[in-house]
Amino acid sequence: MDRVTVSVKDMASALGVNDAVILVAKKVIYEGFKPLQRGEPRQTRRHWETFCKLSEALGLPREDCLKALEGQLDETYVSPAEISQHRIESTQRIANKLRKELEKAHAYTQNVVDTLINEVGTIPVTPFKAHANMASDVTPTTASLDLSDWHIGSAWLNADTGFGDMGTDIIGERVELLTSKVIGLSQLQRKIGPINRLVINFLGDIAENDALHASSAVHTDNPTIRQLSSAINASEKMLRSFLSAFEEVRVFAVFGNHGRMGAKGEQHALNNWDVLAYSFIAERFRDEPRLKFHISTTPYMAYVLEDMPEWIHCILHGDGIPAPFSIPFYAVGRAEANISKLLDRSINYTHLGHWHNMAQLDKTFGSLFINGSLVGTSPHGISLRLAGQAKQLFMGLHPDYGQTWLYPIYLQSHQRAETDEHGILTPHFESITQAARVL
Numbered sequence: 001m002d003r004v005t006v007s008v009k010d011m012a013s014a015l016g017v018n019d020a021v022i023l024v025a026k027k028v029i030y031e032g033f034k035p036l037q038r039g040e041p042r043q044t045r046r047h048w049e050t051f052c053k054l055s056e057a058l059g060l061p062r063e064d065c066l067k068a069l070e071g072q073l074d075e076t077y078v079s080p081a082e083i084s085q086h087r088i089e090s091t092q093r094i095a096n097k098l099r100k101e102l103e104k105a106h107a108y109t110q111n112v113v114d115t116l117i118n119e120v121g122t123i124p125v126t127p128f129k130a131h132a133n134m135a136s137d138v139t140p141t142t143a144s145l146d147l148s149d150w151h152i153g154s155a156w157l158n159a160d161t162g163f164g165d166m167g168t169d170i171i172g173e174r175v176e177l178l179t180s181k182v183i184g185l186s187q188l189q190r191k192i193g194p195i196n197r198l199v200i201n202f203l204g205d206i207a208e209n210d211a212l213h214a215s216s217a218v219h220t221d222n223p224t225i226r227q228l229s230s231a232i233n234a235s236e237k238m239l240r241s242f243l244s245a246f247e248e249v250r251v252f253a254v255f256g257n258h259g260r261m262g263a264k265g266e267q268h269a270l271n272n273w274d275v276l277a278y279s280f281i282a283e284r285f286r287d288e289p290r291l292k293f294h295i296s297t298t299p300y301m302a303y304v305l306e307d308m309p310e311w312i313h314c315i316l317h318g319d320g321i322p323a324p325f326s327i328p329f330y331a332v333g334r335a336e337a338n339i340s341k342l343l344d345r346s347i348n349y350t351h352l353g354h355w356h357n358m359a360q361l362d363k364t365f366g367s368l369f370i371n372g373s374l375v376g377t378s379p380h381g382i383s384l385r386l387a388g389q390a391k392q393l394f395m396g397l398h399p400d401y402g403q404t405w406l407y408p409i410y411l412q413s414h415q416r417a418e419t420d421e422h423g424i425l426t427p428h429f430e431s432i433t434q435a436a437r438v439l
Contacts, residue, residue, distance in 0.1 A: 140195065142197045142305060144395050146369060148354070151205060152206060153208035159429075178411055186245060195396070196247045203371055251282075252303055253293070259274035326357070373390060391411055393408060
């Protein structure tokens with residue numbers, strides 16, 4: 001009879017012999033433990049039965065089987081010819097048993113599949129009834145636009161950030177593009193239901209301010225007074241365009257930190273370029289009954305719309321909330337909770353700017369929105385390793401459901417860093433001559 005070599009470890013692994021099984025075998029063989037006596041856990045019995053199966057498959061006495069597992073059995077004793085035949089027969093019996101179990105499992109699965117097919121086949125397929133015209137007899141939705149962090153007057157070269165040049169003219173073009181997209185998206189949403197009113201949340205930092213701190217003028221192309229003039233003109237054009245697309249426009253406005261005149265805490269909070277810009281814009285529309293301005297005298301403003309009394313909105317810029325590296329979601333939530341305590345009213349929708357990175361935090365009844373900017377990635381953002389595309393937030397408000405649809409309006413194309421001929425992805429120069437051209 002030919003000699004057949006069987007790996008003890010492979011056989012043990014195939015039968016599920018683990019440390020727990022070996023431990024039970026040791027207790028039985030070396031200590032006289034009786035695993036099958038009454039009161040012993042079922043798992044102990046199963047471990048002993050598994051060990052016995054291995055002993056039978058190997059064709060070894062149980063003591064020698066345990067020695068084989070412990071590596072103490074001479075190989076010449078493990079596989080003599082007369083034992084090898086017994087191993088083959090035992091292995092075949094185990095294989096036959098496993099094959100029968102597999103066939104049984106396959107038959108069970110097939111029965112389940114056949115039963116499901118028979119059941120599903122008896123259910124008539126009836127398509128849902130879709131309403132072709134959802135716009136009929138629908139409650140009007142109010143469009144809401146968050147405007148913040150325009151920073152008109154900001155100016156820098158691509159070499160300062162790697163994300164393109166910036167200037168007052170570019171920001172003006174983005175205001176015009178924003179206006180067109182808001183009107184276009186409103187026309188799209190009107191295919192679902194009427195939109196008669198636009199609510200605008202001015203969230204501050206409309207002008208850059210060349211005297212906010214010692215280095216503010218480094219990245220500006222106009223003094224603050226001209227920045228203010230550009231902001232007023234751009235806002236007026238935008239609002240007049242909106243009046244041609246909506247029956248009513250409501251404006252709620254709060255000031256930001258870049259509008260501050262003087263050092264922080266040095267002057268009254270209303271000595272702010274944002275407040276001055278809002279005041280001039282409101283004056284331009286003094287005789288327009290379809291446009292109403294509401295300018296806050298505190299750092300935040302809370303309001304409800306007449307036809308949506310159950311939904312409370314709160315707008316604030318966001319400065320003063322600690323933010324060492326990125327958007328401080330926990331701190332923002334705490335700030336909202338503190339304002340809610342001051343008002344003794346639960347706030348449904350909070351709108352903030354300041355961080356130039358758009359975000360939304362969902363709440364049980366409402367959301368917390370953080371708006372983007374018009375400048376995108378700035379030199380200050382680069383210093384903090386932060387970047388964001390220029391975008392503003394546009395949404396729909398329903399009297400029953402609250403905020404329904406939502407659009408982040410992108411105002412610059414996606415810019416992916418590419419390597420130059422030297423394999424460098426970021427702006428640089430190689431000589432003083434080249435630096436004069438780059439910078």
